[in-house]
Amino acid sequence: MKQLVIAENASLGGHVVAMTFGLCGLLLVLPNPDFIASLPPFGLKAFELSMGQGGVGYIVLGAIAVALFLYRTLGLRSCLTFMVPSIALSLSSELLGTSTGFPFGSYHYLTGLGYKVAGLVPFTIPLSWFYMGAVCYVLARNGLERLGLRGWLRGMAAIALGAVFLTSWDLVLDPAMSQTSFPFWQFEELGEFFGMPYRNLSGWWGTGVVFMTVAALFWPSEPLNLKRSQLTLPMLTYIVNFAFGAVITVTSLDPGFWVPTALSVLTGVVPVIACWWIAGDRAEADAVGKASTSGSSSAAPSLKPVTTK
Numbered sequence: 109m110k111q112l113v114i115a116e117n118a119s120l121g122g123h124v125v126a127m128t129f130g131l132c133g134l135l136l137v138l139p140n141p142d143f144i145a146s147l148p149p150f151g152l153k154a155f156e157l158s159m160g161q162g163g164v165g166y167i168v169l170g171a172i173a174v175a176l177f178l179y180r181t182l183g184l185r186s187c188l189t190f191m192v193p194s195i196a197l198s199l200s201s202e203l204l205g206t207s208t209g210f211p212f213g214s215y216h217y218l219t220g221l222g223y224k225v226a227g228l229v230p231f232t233i234p235l236s237w238f239y240m241g242a243v244c245y246v247l248a249r250n251g252l253e254r255l256g257l258r259g260w261l262r263g264m265a266a267i268a269l270g271a272v273f274l275t276s277w278d279l280v281l282d283p284a285m286s287q288t289s290f291p292f293w294q295f296e297e298l299g300e301f302f303g304m305p306y307r308n309l310s311g312w313w314g315t316g317v318v319f320m321t322v323a324a325l326f327w328p329s330e331p332l333n334l335k336r337s338q339l340t341l342p343m344l345t346y347i348v349n350f351a352f353g354a355v356i357t358v359t360s361l362d363p364g365f366w367v368p369t370a371l372s373v374l375t376g377v378v379p380v381i382a383c384w385w386i387a388g389d390r391a392e393a394d395a396v397g398k399a400s401t402s403g404s405s406s407a408a409p410s411l412k413p414v415t416t417k
Contacts, residue, residue, distance in 0.1 A: 109180070112176055112179070112180045113180070115172075115176055116173055116176040116177055116180065116341065117341075119169050119170075119172040119173035119176065120169075120170075120173040120341060120344065120345065122165075122166075122169040123166055123169040123170040123173055123345070123348070124348050126162055126165045126166035126169060127166045127348060127349075127352050129162055130162045130163065130166060130352070131352060131355060131356070133162065134288070134290055134356060135355070135356065135359060135360070138289070138290055139289070163220050163221045163222070163232065163292065164221060164222040164232050167221070167232040167235050167236050167239075168232065168235065170235075170236070170239045170240075170345060170349070171235040171236070171238055171239045173239070173341065173345065174238070174239035174242050174243060174341075174342070174345060175187055175191060175238075175239075177341045177342065178190060178191075178242060178246075181334060181338055182327075182332070185326070186326075186327055186328070189323055189326035189327060190238070190241075190242050190245070190323040190327075191238055191242075193319045193322040193323050194234070194237055194238040194241045194242065194319040194320075194323065195234040195235065195237070195238050196234075196319075197315070197318055197319040197322065198233070198234045198237035198238070198241075198315055198319060199225065199229060199233070199234040201311070201315045201318075202228075202229040202233055202234065203225070203226060203228055203229055205311065206228040206229055207228065210307075210311075211307060211310065211311030211314055211315065212305070212307065212308045212311040212312070213295055213296075213297055213299065213304075213305035213307050213308045213311070214295065214296035214297050215286070215293055215294060215295045215296060215308075216228075216293065216294060216296065217229060217230055217233075217292065217293045218291060218292055218293060218294065219292075220292050221233065221292055237315070237319070239345065240274060240277060240345070240346070240349060241270070241274055241316055241319060241320065242342075243341075243342035243343075243345045243346050244270040244271070244273035244274045244277075244316070244346065244380075245266065245267070245270035245320050245323070245324075246332065246334070246339070246342050247270075247273065247339060247342050247343065247346070247380055247383040247384060248265075248266045248267075248269035248270040248273060248383060249262070249266035249270070249332060250332045250333075250334050250339060250383060250387055251269075251379075251382065251383025251384075251386060251387065252265050252266050252269065253331045253332060253333070254383075254386045254387055255386070258331075263324055266320075266324070267317055267320045267321055267324060268317065269379075270316065270320050271312075271313045271314075271316030271317045271320060272313065272375060272376075273346070273375075273376050273379070273380055274312060274313070274316040275309055275312040275313045275316065275375075276371070276372045276375040276376025276377075277346070277349060277350055277353070277372065277376055278308075278309065278312045279309075279368040279369070279371055279372040279375075279376075280350060280353035280354040280356075280357045280368065280369050280372045281349075281353040282303075282304050282308065283302060283303060283304070283353075283356075283357045283361055283365055283368065284352070284353040284354075284356035284357045284360070285353070285356075286303070286304075287303050287361060288356060288360040288361065289360065295308075301368070302364065302365060302367065302368050334387060335387055335388060336384060336385065336387045336388035337388075338387075339383075339384045339387050340384070342384075343380060343381065343383075343384040346376070346377075346380050347377065347380070347381075350372060350376060350377055354369050354372065357369055
C-alpha cells in the first residue's frame with residue numbers, strides 16, 4: 109500500500125510539473141523566437157522534446173495517478189470498470205466527431221498530443237477523458253452521499269453532476285487549446301459561444317453521461333464513504349487541470365473570455381471543492397455512529413469504506 113501511495117503521489121507530481129513546463133513553453137518561450145534562437149544545441153533539443161512530448165507526458169501521468177487512486181481506494185474492479193468504458197466510449201465519440209461533426213461540431217486535431225488513432229484522434233485524448241471523468245464522478249457521487257442522497261436518485265444525480273463538472277472544465281480547456289496562437293485542435297466552424305459551438309458543450313456533457321452511466325452499472329451500490337484526505341488527489345487533479353486551461357485562456361485571449369472562465373469556476377471549481385470539503389468530518393462521524401450502535405466494540409464491523417482495498 110505504501111508503494112502505491114508513493115507511485116500515486118509521484119505521478120501526480122510529475123503531472124503538475126509537466127503541466128507547468130507546458131505553460132512556461134506556451135506562454136513565455138514560444139512567443140519569444142529570439143530566446144529560442146539563442147539556445148545552445150542541447151537547450152534547443154530539450155525545448156523541441158518538451159514541446160513535442162510535453163502534452164503526451166502530462167496526460168499519461170495524470171491517467172496513471174488517477175488509475176492508481178481508483179485501484180488503491182476502490183479496488184481493481186472499480187478501476188477497470190471505469191477506465192475501460194470511459195476510454196472506449198470517449199474514443200468512439202471523438203472518432204465520430206472528427207469524422208462527421210457529431211456530437212462536438214466540425215473540428216480536427218493538429219500535432220503535439222501524440223500518435224493519432226485512425227489518423228484522427230490522439231491516443232492521449234481518451235486518457236484525459238478517463239482521468240478527468242473519474243475524478244469528476246467520484247467527487248460528485250461522494251459529495252451527494254454526504255448530503256444524504258441514496259439509491260437511484262443518488263446514482264442519476266451523481267452522473268449528471270459529474271458530467272457538469274467535466275463540461276465546466278471544457279469551458280476553459282477548449283479556448284486554450286483551439287483559439288490561441290499555438291492550438292492543438294481547430295474548429296472548422298465559428299462557434300456561437302466564445303468560438304465554441306453550443307453542441308460542443310452538449311456533446312461533452314452527453315459523452316460524460318454515457319460513459320459514467322456504463323461505469324456506474326458495474327460499481328457497487330454501497331456508499332463510497334471516502335474521507336476528505338482520500339479525495340485530495342481527485343480534487344487537486346481537477347484544480348490543476350482547470351488552472352492550466354484558465355491561465356492560457358485569460359492571458360492569451362481577449363478579456364471577454366473571463367466569462368467562460370468565471371462560469372467554469374462557478375459550475376466546476378467551487379462545487380468540486382465543496383464536495384471535497386464536506387467529505388471530511390462527516391465520514392468519520394458516520395463511522396463513529398455505526399460503532400456506537402453495534403452493541404460492543406468487539407462485535408463491531410469494520411469501519412473502513414466497504415469498497416476500500
